[in-house]
Amino acid sequence: DTAVSQTPKYLVTQMGNDKSIKCEQNLGHDTMYWYKQDSKKFLKIMFSYNNKELIINETVPNRFSPKSPDKAHLNLHINSLELGDSAVYFCASSQAPAGFGGLFFGEGSRLTVL
Amino acid sequence: DQQVKQNSPSLSVQEGRISILNCDYTNSMFDYFLWYKKYPAEGPTFLISISSIKDKNEDGRFTVFLNKSAKHLSLHIVPSQPGDSAVYFCAAREGGSQGNLIFGKGTKLSVKP
Numbered sequence: 001d002t003a004v005s006q007t008p009k010y011l012v013t014q015m016g017n018d019k020s021i022k023c024e025q026n027l028g029h030d031t032m033y034w035y036k037q038d039s040k041k042f043l044k045i046m047f048s049y050n051n052k053e054l055i056i057n058e059t060v061p062n063r064f065s066p067k068s069p070d071k072a073h074l075n076l077h078i079n080s081l082e083l084g085d086s087a088v089y090f091c092a093s094s095q096a097p098a099g100f101g102g103l104f105f106g107e108g109s110r111l112t113v114l
Numbered sequence: 115d116q117q118v119k120q121n122s123p124s125l126s127v128q129e130g131r132i133s134i135l136n137c138d139y140t141n142s143m144f145d146y147f148l149w150y151k152k153y154p155a156e157g158p159t160f161l162i163s164i165s166s167i168k169d170k171n172e173d174g175r176f177t178v179f180l181n182k183s184a185k186h187l188s189l190h191i192v193p194s195q196p197g198d199s200a201v202y203f204c205a206a207r208e209g210g211s212q213g214n215l216i217f218g219k220g221t222k223l224s225v226k227p
Contacts, residue, residue: 004157043158043203043217056214090157102148102160103215 003027006091006106013081014114021076021109023091031055032074033092033103034066043090049074078111086113117141118206120218127225133191135221137204140185144206148215149178149189152201161202162189194225 004025013019025032033056034046047066048056054066063079078085088110092103119138127133137147145166150158164171164178164187171178177190191198204218 041219043205045214048214058214092157102150102163103158105150105157105159107155107157 002106004091004093004104004106006089006109008109009107010110010112012112012114015081015083017081018077018079019081019111020078021089021091021111023074023076023106025072025091025093025104027093027095027104029093029095029104030071031094031096032068032071033094034074034076035090035092035105037088037090037108039087046089047074047076081111081113083113086111115140116218117144118204118216118218120202120204120221122221123219124222124224127194127223129196129225129227130193133189133194133198133223133225135189135191135202135204135223137187137189137218138185139187139206141206141208141216142185143208144216146207147178147180147187148205148207149176150203150205150217151198152203152220158203191223194223196225196227199223199225 006023031050033048035043037043046060049068052068065077068074088108090108091106094103117140148163149161151161152158162173162176164180180187201220201222203220205215
């Protein structure tokens with residue numbers, strides 16, 4: 001009974017393609033996030049949604065677009081994939097926007113762009 | 115420019131001994147600090163946190179110490195167990211922010227039986 005689930009876990013695709021990663025949380029949290037862990041192992045926030053509204057949008061190319069159909073889901077769409085997009089993408093959720101009590105992370109989605 | 119630094123990429127400790135993981139930060143506006151633990155092929159899991167108004171928080175075998183003047187925090191695990199072997203991430207939250215956590219690069223802890 002996974003609290004934060006992401007699909008797919010692995011994704012291998014060609015440059016220029018468009019892909020999506022889905023995320024769902026069953027914790028009843030109001031806030032969801034997308035983090036990216038690059039080859040240097042840094043975990044960096046990309047987006048944060050609170051009750052379906054965007055509250056954090058870090059400097060991320062426009063090719064990345066989050067979509068939150070409801071507060072339990074936050075999907076990540078990536079257009080025109082580039083080699084540098086290869087990374088592990090983590091979805092997370094928290095009870096409040098401030099992240100008190102910590103974030104609950106999904107298992108990660110490893111994206112490889114060839 | 116790293117605001118949260120974990121200068122030791124790895125640490126090896128004997129089972130039963132103490133593990134000390136260190137973290138330094140540069141932003142004096144950070145008001146909340148967290149430690150996460152990550153096993154391979156899994157997402158990070160929240161371990162323990164500390165508010166900037168405290169200097170110590172303890173939870174079982176895990177204790178986090180905060181030295182604000184030195185902008186330094188550490189995670190102590192005692193006694194260390196083989197199941198503690200994982201990557202540990204230090205994270206910090208800027209006060210008044212919308213919840214953006216700044217993570218360090220992580221320290222890989224290996225606890226040998």
